[in-house]
Amino acid sequence: MNLSALDRGRAQAASTRIVIDEAGMLDQDLAHALITIADKTGAGVALIGDRAQLPAVGRGGVLDLAVAASRRPIDLAEVHRFTDKEYAKLTIAMRDRHEPGRLERGNITIHATDAEAWTAISTDVVRKAEAGATIAVAVTSNDAATQLNSLAQDARARAGHTRTPAVEVAGSDGLAIRVGDRIMTRSNNKDLRVANRDTWTVTRVHRDGSVTVKEHGRKARLPAEYVEAHTHLAYASTEYGVQGATVDFGHGIVTDSSSAQAVYVSATRGREHNTLHLVAGDVDEARSIFTGALRRESGDRGVEAARENITRDLHGIVLPAPGVDLRVRAERLATSERVYAARVREWELATANWEKRHPGISATDPAAGAAALEREHQVAIADVARLEHDKQAAVVDAHATSWERDYAAVDQACVAAVDAPVFRRRSTQEAHENARRDFTAKYGHEPTPQPPEQLRDTWRRTATAPGRDERLEAARRHVNETRQKLEHLQRDPAPTRPTAPTPGTPAQERAKDVQFLQARKQVEQRRGNSPDLRGPRTPTRGLER
Structure with missing residues (x-):
């Protein structure tokens, strides 16, 4: 809005209202000029803005002054912008x-x-x-x-x-x-x-x-x-x-x-x-x-x-009460800060060592690391189960196919022995007996059309026995490694950051001063009572040439 043009004669009627958006950006000089012209013309003024947003570059506070002066300031509290x-x-x-x-x-x-x-x-x-x-x-x-x-x-x-x-x-x-x-x-x-x-x-x-x-x-x-x-x-x-x-x-x-x-x-x-x-x-x-x-x-x-x-800045600050020894108070606070700084350095060193013992896990959020390890462990267990199932199925299928082929040979020899003429019966019977004996020796079981379930179980156990399949062994090692990492993490909690010293009530601060003085006196007494380990000193003369 060109205020000078408005002031030169383009006065607004009393029914006119001047609406200023983003009014928080108005400085007091410009706002004063605007209100002066509005007073002269009888126009109303509506200031719209957010006092929490960026202020004017110059002397600000116009919206705060307007709210304080208004009989009916309107606060728009409902937010419509965000989808969340x-x-x-x-x-x-x-x-x-x-x-x-x-x-x-x-x-x-x-x-x-x-x-x-x-x-x-x-x-x-x-x-x-x-x-x-x-x-x-x-x-x-x-x-x-x-x-x-x-x-x-x-x-x-x-x-x-x-x-x-x-x-x-x-x-x-x-x-x-x-x-x-x-x-x-x-x-x-x-x-x-x-x-x-x-x-x-x-x-x-x-x-x-x-x-x-x-x-x-x-x-x-x-x-x-x-x-x-x-x-x-x-x-x-x-x-x-x-x-x-x-x-x-x-x-x-x-x-x-x-x-x-x-x-x-x-x-x-x-x-x-x-x-x-x-x-x-x-x-x-x-x-x-x-x-x-x-x-x-x-x-x-x-x-x-x-x-x-x-x-707000002074909230929580405890000022010394009359009679407090400010020298003792300052010495105690300085000692407290030094102790806290030393503990923080110890914590930082312990944290670095802890993270070396647990690679890939942050000491600031060990729970997230443990959860990730648990998920990795469960995935590893599932991989082992899948590999075992696939290996057992493949081995059992191979053995069953071989069984059925060998049983067909025994059955064929049996049929040949039954149907053989008299002059060939002996040789065909021997052939059948040899086929049956070979089958029994190979499978440890008499010939049957299908292998028994007990034998299938034996094949399954043998298929997944230790050392039989490298992929399966690698998956089992991964299960053991993740389990050991989890157990190590549970036995070795992350270091806890020391709590910074905070001021208490005046009475609590005075009590801390008293405890500090008592502790200092005890230290001085212990130093005074401690024997001089270097032994008595003997005065010596300078060496004569």
């Missing part, structure tokens, strides 16, 4: 700065290095862009945004979601604009009916370098001069740039300097899923970075907000 209702509830807790650390449900990814985090974000941006999904990546610099915008644009082009126009036109980021690209306007222009940080879809690039864009039923044609100076691709932007955007998938980066507002904005852009990326050495460090960010407010939201922040 549980995540919607979680974002409300984040907005109110409650329950920090609970965003551990697949929405936080921990990386070992900055390069690893950047690779993960870039890879997902390319994959989502190729699938045609809309993306918002909140980054900390314009250079990072330009690099990700270039990757996303190339991916969408490869997938056929955009096309090359007849005329090449580039925005302020130096990237050529394609038909189908998402771009952001960065300068208010009432004649073009565009505003700073509006996002649009490019529908046409004209021969004169102008660009036609549309969004939610709105349409505008941006001149070439405006495009080159005041637009850029909108797949990635700074936290301020993505505020107000609604996309399919969102990414954000949380560092030890991130603010609660920036984290909240980054975590609430995507309908389907939002991912926050942290670079940390372990889960505890990542949790510390995340919870620290949710306690860190940025910008100026006014005196009342500052008072609330100070009250």
